[in-house]
Amino acid sequence: xxxxxxxxxxxxxxxxxxxxxxxxxxxxxxxxxxxxxxxxxxxxxxxxxxxxxxxxxxxxxxxxxxxxxxxxxxxxxxxxxxxxxxxxxxxxxxxxxxxxxxxxxxxxxxxxxxxxxxxxxxxxxxxxxxxxxxxxxxxxxxxxxxxxxxxxxxxxxxxxxxxxxxxxxxxxxxxxxxxxxxxxxxxxxxxxxxxxxxxxxxxxxxxxxxxxxxxxxxxxxxxxxxxxxxxxxxxxxxxxxxxxxxxxxxxxxxxxxxxxxxxxxxxxxxxxxxxxxxxxxxxxxxxxxxxxxxxxxxxxxxxxxxxxxxxxxxxxxxxxxxxxxxxxxxxxxxxxxxx
Amino acid sequence: xxxxxxxxxxxxxxxxxxxxxxxxxxxxxxxxxxxxxxxxxxxxxxxxxxxxxxxxxxxxxxxxxxxxxxxxxxxxxxxxxxxxxxxxxxxxxxxxxxxxxxxxxxxxxxxxxxxxxxxxxxxxxxxxxxxxxxxxxxxxxxxxxxxxxxxxxxxxxxxxxxxxxxxxxxxxxxxxxxxxxxxxxxxxxxxxxxxxxxxxxxxxxxxxxxxxxxxxxxxxxxxxxxxxxxxxxxxxxxxxxxxxxxxxxxxxxxxxxxxxxxxxxxxxxxxxxxxxxxxxxxxxxxxxxxxxxxxxxxxxxxxxxxxxxxxxxxxxxxxxxxxxxxxxxxxxxxxxxxxxxxxxxxxxxxxxxxxxxxxxxxxxxxxxx
Numbered sequence: 152x153x154x155x156x157x158x159x160x161x162x163x164x165x166x167x168x169x170x171x172x173x174x175x176x177x178x179x180x181x182x183x184x185x186x187x188x189x190x191x192x193x194x195x196x197x198x199x200x201x202x203x204x205x206x207x208x209x210x211x212x213x214x215x216x217x218x219x220x221x222x223x224x225x226x227x228x229x230x231x232x233x234x235x236x237x238x239x240x241x242x243x244x245x246x247x248x249x250x251x252x253x254x255x256x257x258x259x260x261x262x263x264x265x266x267x268x269x270x271x272x273x274x275x276x277x278x279x280x281x282x283x284x285x286x287x288x289x290x291x292x293x294x295x296x297x298x299x300x301x302x303x304x305x306x307x308x309x310x311x312x313x314x315x316x317x318x319x320x321x322x323x324x325x326x327x328x329x330x331x332x333x334x335x336x337x338x339x340x341x342x343x344x345x346x347x348x349x350x351x352x353x354x355x356x357x358x359x360x361x362x363x364x365x366x367x368x369x370x371x372x373x374x375x376x377x378x379x380x381x382x383x384x385x386x387x388x389x390x391x392x393x394x395x396x397x398x399x400x401x402x403x404x405x406x407x408x409x410x411x412x413x414x415x416x417x418x419x420x421x422x423x424x425x426x427x428x429x430x431x432x433x434x435x436x437x438x439x440x441x442x443x444x445x446x447x448x449x450x451x452x453x454x455x456x457x458x459x460x461x462x463x464x465x466x467x468x469x470x471x472x473x474x475x476x477x478x479x480x481x482x483x484x485x486x487x488x489x490x
Numbered sequence: 491x492x493x494x495x496x497x498x499x500x501x502x503x504x505x506x507x508x509x510x511x512x513x514x515x516x517x518x519x520x521x522x523x524x525x526x527x528x529x530x531x532x533x534x535x536x537x538x539x540x541x542x543x544x545x546x547x548x549x550x551x552x553x554x555x556x557x558x559x560x561x562x563x564x565x566x567x568x569x570x571x572x573x574x575x576x577x578x579x580x581x582x583x584x585x586x587x588x589x590x591x592x593x594x595x596x597x598x599x600x601x602x603x604x605x606x607x608x609x610x611x612x613x614x615x616x617x618x619x620x621x622x623x624x625x626x627x628x629x630x631x632x633x634x635x636x637x638x639x640x641x642x643x644x645x646x647x648x649x650x651x652x653x654x655x656x657x658x659x660x661x662x663x664x665x666x667x668x669x670x671x672x673x674x675x676x677x678x679x680x681x682x683x684x685x686x687x688x689x690x691x692x693x694x695x696x697x698x699x700x701x702x703x704x705x706x707x708x709x710x711x712x713x714x715x716x717x718x719x720x721x722x723x724x725x726x727x728x729x730x731x732x733x734x735x736x737x738x739x740x741x742x743x744x745x746x747x748x749x750x751x752x753x754x755x756x757x758x759x760x761x762x763x764x765x766x767x768x769x770x771x772x773x774x775x776x777x778x779x780x781x782x783x784x785x786x787x788x789x790x791x792x793x794x795x796x797x798x799x800x801x802x803x804x805x806x807x808x809x810x811x812x813x814x815x816x817x818x819x820x821x822x823x824x825x826x827x828x829x830x831x832x833x834x835x836x837x838x839x840x841x842x843x844x845x846x847x848x849x850x851x852x853x854x855x856x857x858x859x
Contacts, residue, residue, distance in 0.1 A: 157820050208619055209619045209622040209623075210622060210626055211622060306503050308504075310840065327740070379686050388511040388613060389841050389844050390512050456618065457617075459683070459686065459689045460616035460841070462839055463691070463840075463841060
């Protein structure tokens with residue numbers, strides 16, 4: 152978290168003549184635990200929210216029994232159910248890869264949380280290559296998806312994995328281009344620096360060519376998080392469940408967890424790059440950060456429950472023929488405005 | 491052996507019989523090259539109940555409820571095809587009030603069935619919200635059926651010689667209310683789905699069925715009218731009181747999924763108009779002709795055909811003068827549409843198979859009989 156706390160604790164530790172690496176290890180574990188707990192709670196809230204939002208959009212009620220009128224404990228109950236379910240590994244599956252895949256998807260999705268500036272003082276680690284780190288790490292889950300699709304020994308799964316790979320690679324590029332605009336504007340890859348420049352209402356989305364970058368970033372990350380209209384790797388009505396068709400119980404839950412973790416990260420990182428992160432009047436910074444992140448997430452949910460799904464060639468076309476050129480133009484414009 | 495000739499195989503993908511978008515227990519054996527369909531073989535029979543054979547072992551009245559289970563989204567049209575054939579054999583004259591009531595029932599069934607089409611077609615393309623919208627309006631029709639007949643899905647209300655029961659007091663008002671409501675709800679669907687760019691990209695130009703091929707495959711109903719052929723049994727071979735009603739035969743020249751979708755959307759509006767006209771013109775009188783308890787039609791054969799929501803639903807009956815039909819044959823429109831499917835999906839992608847299959851709106855209950 153904040154450097155001040157780390158330093159004062161480290162000094163206190165050093166005062167007892169204990170080896171500093173133990174302190175670092177304990178510190179890391181503590182931070183990881185805090186982030187993980189935060190993510191788990193967020194996912195519980197998001198799943199509940201998704202069901203409520205979709206219910207409202209569809210003239211339904213949504214969860215309304217478990218834990219009171221608005222069903223707040225519905226996701227808890229669902230998680231318990233998943234925990235108790237039998238963990239099937241299909242015959243003919245590549246066992247080791249099959250078992251490993253959900254974690255390969257989930258862990259990188261969690262790792263990027265350490266860069267999120269939850270408030271002016273709360274950030275696990277402000278790497279000086281922050282944005283690059285996000286780009287690199289968030290490309291990893293695709294490998295897990297391919298592993299899952301391949302190891303399942305199921306044609307639907309492999310089709311889903313192929314789609315996931317194609318889509319993941321294609322949308323990585325506009326995503327990077329949009330981030331590049333922010334980096335050019337800020338002149339830094341460091342998240343803390345990017346946020347600092349947006350302080351006092353100077354949000355990047357309000358600066359001229361960056362609206363374009365925001366749009367590209369939003370659409371590309373919508374595809375990265377694999378939700379309708381970009382949910383082809385899962386495509387329930389076509390591929391049943393795509394790459395995770397053979398997964399059940401807790402392993403399935405990890406895919407689910409990863410998806411919603413990624414969804415929140417989408418909102419949070421959008422907020423960080425374009426919407427001024429924790430910047431805002433009256434309310435505490437952390438509240439502002441959460442409010443903005445949830446707002447973006449709600450827009451994503453709104454889209455997901457409104458539009459139909461694209462086809463694979465249309466998806467690829469959308470990225471290469473539209474988002475990439477627009478991304479390039481916006482990089483150019485941002486650069487020109489800087490000169 | 492040359493290095494450039496890498497041997498490749500087509501992937502066989504079994505879509506179904508358990509699959510969210512096959513609309514029942516259908517298996518499509520797809521041959522894939524990547525995502526592209528190079529071959530498709532529909533495998534049917536998972537829902538075969540031998541209904542035609544059952545018909546030979548039942549009396550005419552006993553067989554009637556079995557016909558509900560054919561095209562279960564529109565039981566009235568199945569009932570009518572069988573009843574029509576029986577009435578032709580017997581030479582029964584159906585009272586006028588019953589004829590109008592039959593049309594009301596048929597058209598309500600048509601709207602209900604098309605609403606399910608709208609809902610499931612949208613759902614196949616992942617527009618889940620539209621799915622629930624469709625079912626919201628269908629529920630109102632189900633309530634109307636419940637009020638009138640008692641049953642919601644398998645009504646068996648069209649009987650040999652008329653209809654089983656007259657409409658209860660207050661039914662006409664509720665039906666009119668629904669007919670007034672429906673167009674506004676259809677406008678809502680148009681705003682939600684029809685004009686959506688993604689929806690249009692997924693349906694326009696997809697799954698072409700040229701008119702001559704549609705006729706060649708024996709297609710009928712909205713599937714054929716979506717290819718610009720204005721063939722509607724209600725107009726081409728009017729039964730009941732359709733010749734006295736004013737309605738348009740909706741056609742679209744596009745030949746694609748969108749064309750077939752638009753035909754059904756247009757037909758719902760027409761059906762609402764038909765129902766209002768029937769309620770306006772409804773004569774007084776009996777709803778059931780005098781038909782004996784045991785039906786022994788004279789020896790002979792007859793063919794009854796009805797424009798069901800899916801197309802021409804036919805029932806061919808042979809009587810040997812006994813209490814059971816000597817032979818029952820049922821012509822289910824979905825079967826013919828399924829035959830045209832391999833041609834339509836050729837060269838399209840896996841995602842399109844779902845769209846095209848949804849657009850021909852089959853019901854496996856009548857395909858397998």
